[in-house]
Amino acid sequence: MLPRRLDASLLADLWFFHAVAAAGGFRRAAAVLAITPGAVSQRMQRLEARLGLVLMQRGPRGFVLTQAGQQLYLAAQQGFAALGDGLAALQPHGASVRLVAPPSLALGWLLPRLGRFARLHPDIVVDLQADTVPPQRPAAPSHLHLCYLPQPPQGAVPYWPEYGMPVRSPTAPALEAGWPLLHDDSPWSVPSAPGSEWTRWLAVHGRPAGCGLAERHFNQAQLAYRSAEAGEGVALGRWRLVAPALQAGSLCRLDATPPLLLGCYALYGGERSAAVATLAGWLGDELAADAAGI
Template structure:
């Protein structure tokens, strides 16, 4: 372009003078002297090669050209302001992928504590847990993965290792004993392969009956809901059902547990560790893990 575009400072000075109708008042708002504001307006008029104000003894009045420039200058400065806020927010957000049951039962209830410490950071969570993100092309900072995998190419923070315990509703125990319930009640499965109850029978042979019926789901959350409704006994993650166990909504029916080898792990590329927003989230999550381990110990 042959004509140099005016700077944002000049446009801001123009709008302030247009709103106040006075170089002195505009200078007060802009923290500039009256003469400095006058020079800025003169520079803008020279740059645009047109007069923007009629200068009278007691007041300054917009010319027709000045009136035409006002909405344009407002739009330019408004767009720049919006972009500035948007760019300031980039890096002050955390985008996570997580197992839906883990997200609903463990992560989301704890976010209130995180927001109290870091109200300026936005956290978003998706639950497409069956697909590990391509961090190079997806807008995902980290994934809370579940399983036995190790992560040599990524940074990883182990949250906890899964321990499954048998639980039922207190109503199911009325008039009987935990031992009797285990031998007769329906066994609620949290996966279609019924692997957990097969493992249980290997660890604790004879604790269940020879003819227990099964109720099978494809998610842990569904199994927990079914058990709370009195449908039977389920093997559940002790961490994810801690609130129901403490409140008495669920009751443990055997002292044994199964360590499956599955772990909940925060996995993320090394580059995001220094990102503003994520580094605060990571520090907070490490503290949550430390407190959890101390309570377990």
């Protein structure tokens, strides 16, 4: 028989289940919860045993929710969101918003701008987390997720295009074998094949002049850009991330080929509260203003 009343143990297990369903798997949930995947698995087994239901099944691409799991996830999402709204309403002095953004964007673009937001809105505290999260609405009403996607998002989710162009060090000497291509192998907030951004450029413009067949791979865009600044190859720079280096002269465009549309930034959760809506509106203005400079 299903439990009729919540208790502390069941509520905790439901929170773990909600985290697993939102993250799309045990390992991602474990990273978010800062515990081991084994501990998450034990929690899920205990919850299924107590409810007498199968909530998840292993599929060809990982765990998927059963029909019962989908129903429970929806109920948990609504319940935790309502609880978060209630807690937010109890905060009379200011508000706190957690903004999760891709690491390279958080470090190279967002962090230098947040001081300006703080001066405009001293009553809103922004907790910036550099992480890659799935493109979906966050469960907590005080959270915002900024994702980088290869295609525009589905539904009424605001997004802003991102363009890119090959960049190198202005002092890098020409190499007899040509400059290596420098890759960010994890560009987007969804799984992708290594070298996906460069694949888009090569399909449209071909291999840039002066570039050889050698390649170097990194797991963050900023690492590829720093390697380019050191004269070690040519990176495919996203405009918002390399614009400061281009202005400072530590990077230059490889040639005059027009920038190519590489993807877009999508913002999830911006309608949840007044503070979140304020930050979301400011982010949209900042992203739009930078696009005008391309």
